[in-house]
Amino acid sequence: MRAVNGLEQMRAVLSAALACGINHLETAPAYGPAEGFLGEALRLLAVPRPALVITSKLLPGVPLEQGQLQLRDCLARLGVKRLDNLAVHGLNLPEHLGWALGGEGSELLRWALGEGLVGQVGFSSHGDNDLIEAALASGRFGFCSLHLHLFDPQRLPLAQAALAAGLGVLAISPADKGGRLYDPPAELVGDCQPHHPLELAYRFLLAQGISSLSLGAAAPGDLDWAKRLAGAIEPLGASERAALEQLERRAAERLGAERCGQCRACLPCPNEVPIPELLRLRNLALGHGMGAFARERYNLIGRAGHWWETLNASACQRCGDCLPRCPHGLAIPDLLADTHARLVEAPRRRLWG
Ligand code: SF4
Ligand code: SF4
Incomplete structure (x- = not known):
């Protein structure tokens, strides 16, 4: 690709x-x-x-x-x-x-x-x-x-069910769509220590039986982790588990009470705002320093046909319907407005979906 x-x-x-x-x-x-x-x-x-x-x-x-x-x-x-x-x-x-x-x-x-x-x-x-x-x-x-990603694991239960039913499962682009992990921000590099974010993302999938990863290589160097991790399908080791816990903990500290737990209880929104997906991008930007990736994804909304979300946070009409449904008591309309202010920018070209 x-x-x-x-x-x-x-x-x-x-x-x-x-x-x-x-x-x-x-x-x-x-x-x-x-x-x-x-x-x-x-x-x-x-x-x-x-x-x-x-x-x-x-x-x-x-x-x-x-x-x-x-x-x-x-x-x-x-x-x-x-x-x-x-x-x-x-x-x-x-x-x-x-x-x-x-x-x-x-x-x-x-x-x-x-x-x-x-x-x-x-x-x-x-x-x-x-x-x-x-x-x-x-x-x-x-x-x-x-799309099965360390930073977007919501489809993993479907993948596990597919594997259990004897289907093959391929993870789409864990490196790029999974968060541009070949070019991680400093916060993310620090949070994943002693592992590289991309190494951890690949191992997170391999250890769960997701054994076909599409690597989206543009140059031989993009395959370095594939070379090092060939056959690394064993369960996560202590150091990897500790790094994942550290990653989660530090993001939770940075986001505080504004962290979206991705439970999806706020849906459906009468205006079809994809609340969890938008707040996931906010989580990435503020919790993991992944602002560049979050901005890239946010600004593709509405510009990629059926390949991505069609409405961004500006579609929120502040009707308040979602508020009582959020178990975390998040001020969702305010957080959506904040997400939009942080992430919106001029459009970019999209590469093949
Ligand atoms: S407040 Fe906004 S996000 Fe929440 S249900 Fe209403 S329109 Fe949807
Ligand atoms: S209900 Fe609250 S925590 Fe759950 S996805 Fe919606 S905004 Fe996030």
Whole structure:
């Protein structure tokens, strides 16, 4: 997804990935030229096909014939006869699930499996938990790619349930979407000592059985932690547990009585303000020094279609409905106004979802 500047960049990233034992490559036609570069790099490096698991994705909603063409183009770009995994790319809305289960998407997935062009079908989702739960319960999918992060663990129970049901689970971008942890702020580095924040984030997932992490490498150096942590799936050690407790404690100290506990009891808001998600960004900015990441995410709200929230804190009408529902007694409208004042800035470009 991030090696999009040319074949040489992709070749260097792929070569480094293979050298550190990575055997799962995930891409998509929606990542600009990435899929074509990956196919070329695979040919240049003469990687034996059986050594790899290859995943690509198709956006939902396309008519059957168009989807068939897209999948054949995808195979041609990658230079393979068959994908191990084909995901519905961004099963974010109920209509996407409807397309995959009963519409032309259903026919497309059935055709791809029947023709032997894909080994199994799955989905990636940025959608809400109810939608992900419904998709997992449908029995249609063999794997899922979810946002599972140390700093956003709310989907972990769904991931655990999926694993228990025998599905594959891939964590989307723990380094970047998980908090730009390749470039952590000083507070975060201090709070995670003696571990690196990215190391701790990866280990947090691996120790829970989330064994496929998408690393989003743009350069060989982005794979350094993958190299060091290859096979590190054992339970968290004492030092890691202590670092996680320290991280939590220091954030709680900085946030004081204004810490949002992320329980979601304040929902639903009659104006559809995504209160927990907005206050999570405030928690990150004030509790962990992650202001840059929080601002980046906040300013994508309303600018990324169904890939992210559509309303920011300025949508709060101060009706007060949420106030009695918060077990922490938070002054939610005031905190939302504070969140907006702290995080809003001029828009930036979004990179592929
Ligand atoms: S006070 Fe704001 S956030 Fe709370 S329910 Fe009303 S509009 Fe929603
Ligand atoms: S109810 Fe309170 S603590 Fe829970 S998510 Fe909402 S604002 Fe946060």
